[in-house]
Amino acid sequence: MKFEHFGLGLLKGMTVTFRHIFRHPTVNQYPYQRLNVSRRIRGNELVWDKKRCTGCATCAKACPQGAIEIVTGANPVENRYEVRTYRVDTGYCIQCGLCVESCPYDAIFMGYAYERAKYRRRDLVQENDTLLESKERPKSGYFHPEVAAGLPAQTLLVEKIVERKD
Ligand code: SF4
Numbered sequence: 001m002k003f004e005h006f007g008l009g010l011l012k013g014m015t016v017t018f019r020h021i022f023r024h025p026t027v028n029q030y031p032y033q034r035l036n037v038s039r040r041i042r043g044n045e046l047v048w049d050k051k052r053c054t055g056c057a058t059c060a061k062a063c064p065q066g067a068i069e070i071v072t073g074a075n076p077v078e079n080r081y082e083v084r085t086y087r088v089d090t091g092y093c094i095q096c097g098l099c100v101e102s103c104p105y106d107a108i109f110m111g112y113a114y115e116r117a118k119y120r121r122r123d124l125v126q127e128n129d130t131l132l133e134s135k136e137r138p139k140s141g142y143f144h145p146e147v148a149a150g151l152p153a154q155t156l157l158v159e160k161i162v163e164r165k166d
């Protein structure tokens with residue numbers, strides 16, 4: 001062991017410590033502060049466009065988890081085929097995005113949310129109107145650059161933290 005540089009390591013360590021003391025913190029006060037996530041996030045929910053959906057079930061067939069269930073039927077009054085139930089069990093969903101990629105009519109999108117913890121298993125199931133897009137349930141730009149273009153840019157720096165209003 002050499003002692004000629006005794007204290008040098010300690011000095012170096014303290015230099016690093018001091019440098020970080022005066023830097024802006026790199027952690028945020030979640031959930032009161034949060035970063036914008038990627039515009040192409042595969043969030044833990046799906047957003048369904050009821051008007052565009054034909055009920056072809058391509059998405060359900062593409063799902064490796066069997067998380068999508070679709071019930072269709074004839075509507076004799078309007079003389080058309082319609083989707084009666086579009087159900088997603090997000091408890092089984094692995095957010096792979098295959099349903100989104102396979103839809104030939106751009107009727108299903110990954111959601112933007114990542115905070116959907118529930119106390120009850122059944123609350124993870126979403127269907128019909130609970131799958132529609134809203135202010136609280138925006139579409140993710142995953143596989144849809146035209147959607148991503150309208151979303152806020154991802155923030156990685158703590159200076160760009162988004163303050164929660166509530
Ligand atoms: S979401 Fe797309 S793939 Fe799925 S049933 Fe509707 S149109 Fe077909």
Ligand code: SF4
Nearest residue numbers: 063093094096097099
């Ligand atoms: S994201 Fe993947 S696992 Fe989830 S519903 Fe779509 S295909 Fe199934």
